[in-house]
Amino acid sequence: MSVTAAKGFVAAGVVAGIKDSGSPDLALVVNQGPLAHAAAVFTGNRFKAAPVQWSRQALATPRLAAVVLNSGGANACTGDAGFADAAQTAAWVAAEVGCEVEDVAVCSTGLIGVRLPMEAVLGGIQLAAQDLSQAGGPSAAEAIMTTDTVAKQAEHGSPSGWTIGGMAKGAGMLAPALATMLVVITTDAVVESAELDRALRTATGFTFDRTDSDGCMSTNDTVILLASGASGVSPDPAEFSEALTGVCASLARQLLADAEGSCHDIEVRVEGAATEADALEVARAVARSNLFKCAIFGNDPNWGRVLAAAGTTAAGFDPDHVDVAFNGVRVFADGQLGADRSEVDLTSRDVLVEVNLHAGGEAAAIWTNDLTYGYVKENAEYSS
Numbered sequence: 001m002s003v004t005a006a007k008g009f010v011a012a013g014v015v016a017g018i019k020d021s022g023s024p025d026l027a028l029v030v031n032q033g034p035l036a037h038a039a040a041v042f043t044g045n046r047f048k049a050a051p052v053q054w055s056r057q058a059l060a061t062p063r064l065a066a067v068v069l070n071s072g073g074a075n076a077c078t079g080d081a082g083f084a085d086a087a088q089t090a091a092w093v094a095a096e097v098g099c100e101v102e103d104v105a106v107c108s109t110g111l112i113g114v115r116l117p118m119e120a121v122l123g124g125i126q127l128a129a130q131d132l133s134q135a136g137g138p139s140a141a142e143a144i145m146t147t148d149t150v151a152k153q154a155e156h157g158s159p160s161g162w163t164i165g166g167m168a169k170g171a172g173m174l175a176p177a178l179a180t181m182l183v184v185i186t187t188d189a190v191v192e193s194a195e196l197d198r199a200l201r202t203a204t205g206f207t208f209d210r211t212d213s214d215g216c217m218s219t220n221d222t223v224i225l226l227a228s229g230a231s232g233v234s235p236d237p238a239e240f241s242e243a244l245t246g247v248c249a250s251l252a253r254q255l256l257a258d259a260e261g262s263c264h265d266i267e268v269r270v271e272g273a274a275t276e277a278d279a280l281e282v283a284r285a286v287a288r289s290n291l292f293k294c295a296i297f298g299n300d301p302n303w304g305r306v307l308a309a310a311g312t313t314a315a316g317f318d319p320d321h322v323d324v325a326f327n328g329v330r331v332f333a334d335g336q337l338g339a340d341r342s343e344v345d346l347t348s349r350d351v352l353v354e355v356n357l358h359a360g361g362e363a364a365a366i367w368t369n370d371l372t373y374g375y376v377k378e379n380a381e382y383s384s
Helices: 050-058 079-097 118-131 134-143 193-206 237-257 276-287 290-297 303-310 373-380
Strands: 009-014 026-031 037-042 066-071 104-109 152-157 163-169 182-187 222-227 265-273 323-326 329-333 350-356 362-369
Touching: 009 118, 009 134, 026 079, 026 118, 026 134, 026 182, 026 222, 037 050, 037 193, 050 079, 050 104, 050 222, 066 079, 066 118, 066 134, 066 182, 079 104, 079 118, 104 182, 104 222, 134 152, 134 163, 152 237, 163 237, 182 237, 193 222, 193 237, 237 265, 237 362, 265 276, 276 290, 276 303, 276 350, 276 362, 290 303, 303 323, 303 329, 303 350
Parallel strands: 066 104, 182 222, 265 350
Antiparallel strands: 009 026, 026 066, 037 222, 152 163, 163 182, 265 362, 323 329, 323 350
């Protein structure tokens, strides 16, 4: 179960010396073909990191032969020099693996506003190129971790003979716009780049874009999908899209489960909305309420904080006809007091909050987590 589960891919994760800790900090994923089709989605943040700028430029022609990723430094808000560093990184990878520099995507994660130690990056690329193997997927997933406590990997094998594999990193700043932190997904299916793009945008829209840990969007968010065609099988587009969405959903849930300091994984499900957009707006407003998230940390089914957050939106509903339930216990019913909050048990990690707007037939969900002492401590000490 890794980014090299699909045929035609090799990877490596190494210690380049970018991190002072001596932990693995540089990963390389190479598509050995025969195809080099690719698609990607990137952060919606206007302060796009240099590697995002470079990779968007590279994807102008939708093909990639390699992706290089580093942890220990975001190379974000570093100006022209930072972009030159990203371009140089791609050039070094191209020289090592024997491809065009425009066929290399670059991803970085870590502290914003710090230039990367380029000698260490070069040494890491050379070492990773020597270590490339089909067994290198797990080490690549480990090398992209920052505040993550575990590596995130997922796989889907089709009975038709094609496979999707993937890896992700992320434990904070999980509030993406069509991407989340760093994700590389591979497939050996024969899929054209245009279809890869359609399937990826569908998958991210239903998974990563609805994973909202802390309301903070990164400057570096990137999701890349590579297709080698090594299986020789052309899947049904609907089947491929569904499988890709499943892999992305697994990775998104793993990201949420490892969110910095979290004690609860929360699904905020809004039903009975006039439109899906209304449902998403209400769900995201609740998921981003620090008051609500703190209440869940304290095992308190404070439905008033749910209503207060929903009431800030422009969604169409009648406040006198709304229901709220925590783990199946309806504590607010049709605009009136419902079951006593003492009937709600929030001691398990999984929490389901259901809001029924009684305004239509549309529904949507956002996945988030609670706000804990651990999250505050992690981010108070992040750059020190």
